[in-house]
Every structure is written in C-alpha cells, then in structure tokens.
C-alpha cells in the first residue's frame with residue numbers, strides 16, 4: 001500500500017523514462033501504476049521526439065496511464081524575441097582567461113519542472129498557490145548509470161523517487177524493456193540546441209536529422225546577433241556550431257547533471 005495519494009511520472013520521452021512508463025503501465029519490477037505521465041514540451045525538441053510522442057501517448061493510454069503534454073511556451077522564441085535572460089540556457093561564454101564557462105541554467109526549472117508541477121496542481125483540482133493537501137510523489141526515469149543526476153525535489157509538496165535505480169536497471173536493460181513492450185527504441189530528448197550536447201550527439205543529429213541540426217546552427221548564430229557585446233555559443237569550443245569538427249569526441253565531455261528532466 002503506497003503512502004502517497006498521487007504519483008506522477010515526469011516523462012522525458014527518452015530511453016529511461018519510456019522504460020519506466022512501460023514498467024509502471026505493466027506493473028512490473030515492483031513499479032506501481034502512476035496516476036499520470038506528464039511531458040513538458042520546450043517547443044524545441046527534435047521532430048523525432050514529437051513523432052515518438054504520437055506513438056507512445058496512445059500506448060500509455062491503452063495501458064491505463066494518461067499522458068499529458070504541457071508547455072511554458074517556446075523556449076528559443078522567448079530567448080530570442082523577448083530576451084528573457086532569466087530563463088537562460090547553459091550557453092558557453094569565454095571567461096577573462098579565455099576558458100569556457102556555461103551560463104547558469106534556468107531553463108530546466110522554467111520550462112520543464114514548473115510546467116509539470118503546474119499541470120499536477122491542475123489535475124488535482126488546485127488553483128495556483130493553494131496549499132496541496134495530498135501526499136504527492138514524482139517518479140523520474142534515471143538508471144544506475146546516471147546516478148549522479150539523482151536530486152531531491154526542491155518543491156515542498158513533491159517527493160522524488162527513482163524506481164529504475166531501486167530495480168538496479170541500467171540503460172541497455174531499459175532499451176530491452178521498451179522493445180519487449182513492442183515500442184520502438186526512443187532517442188535522446190532535449191532541445192536541439194542544448195549546450196550540454198556531446199559531439200557524438202551533434203554529429204548523429206547532423207547526419208540523421210539534418211533539419212533539426214540546421215535549426216541549432218541558426219539558433220547559435222541568432223544568440224550572438226542578440227548579444228553582440230557578450231558572445232555566447234551553444235558549443236563548448238566557443239566556435240559557431242556549423243564550423244565545429246564534430247568527429248572529435250574527446251573535446252565534448254561535460255558531465256552536467258540535469259535532475260532527470262532533460263534527456264541530456
């Protein structure tokens with residue numbers, strides 16, 4: 001018997017959170033059925049994520065889990081059109097000594113965590129700022145190989161749990177769980193221009209999803225147009241994305257945690 005009145009899955013549309021959705025839907029490996037799965041759309045996911053949502057949403061709903069999609073708006077448009085620097089992405093800037101430093105990341109909270117929690121309030125029937133009476137739990141799809149991303153909730157009425165870690169599952173096992181359920185293997189979910197991407201991912205995107213890679217190249221140029229006195233880049237090399245040698249995988253290691261909300 002659960003101590004919680006309401007459990008939701010923060011659904012990222014990547015391998016691990018899809019495996020967790022499957023385990024919850026089928027009530028396997030000790031994972032109970034969640035009351036809802038919620039995907040926060042930044043408006044800037046690669047097209048393959050929107051295509052995958054079209055497949056996984058009816059599958060989840062056929063298995064008794066409503067999959068809601070919420071959004072705080074289109075992150076790139078807010079950054080470029082309204083210059084809302086308070087929702088900053090972790091773009092790279094040169095420091096005085098020439099080394100690179102990412103900007104403080106606020107996008108995950110503004111465009112992932114907050115819209116999901118707002119949706120939970122709405123599903124529970126609360127108005128903004130009303131005190132939540134239920135005991136609420138959030139399941140996050142983080143596997144054993146990403147344990148550094150485990151972080152407690154910063155929201156007082158939400159408790160985070162990581163069932164894939166409790167079940168001691170790693171990424172390859174998560175892929176098997178998804179495929180055994182008859183779903184296609186998911187790909188990484190995150191904004192196409194996310195400055196945390198590795199060269200390996202950029203190169204894969206360029207080769208397999210050229211239109212999305214081009215959007216990232218265009219966005220990278222646009223943020224420098226907007227901040228001419230304070231140049232920033234989506235690539236850690238501090239070079240325009242379109243000019244980077246993406247075959248050099250060694251230069252792209254950046255082990256930044258993201259609390260399991262963005263699939264980076």
Ligand code: SF4
Pocket residue numbers: 042089090105107108111112189190191193194195196258262263264
């Ligand atoms: S994927 Fe990257 S840019 Fe997009 S919300 Fe997450 S951290 Fe920010």
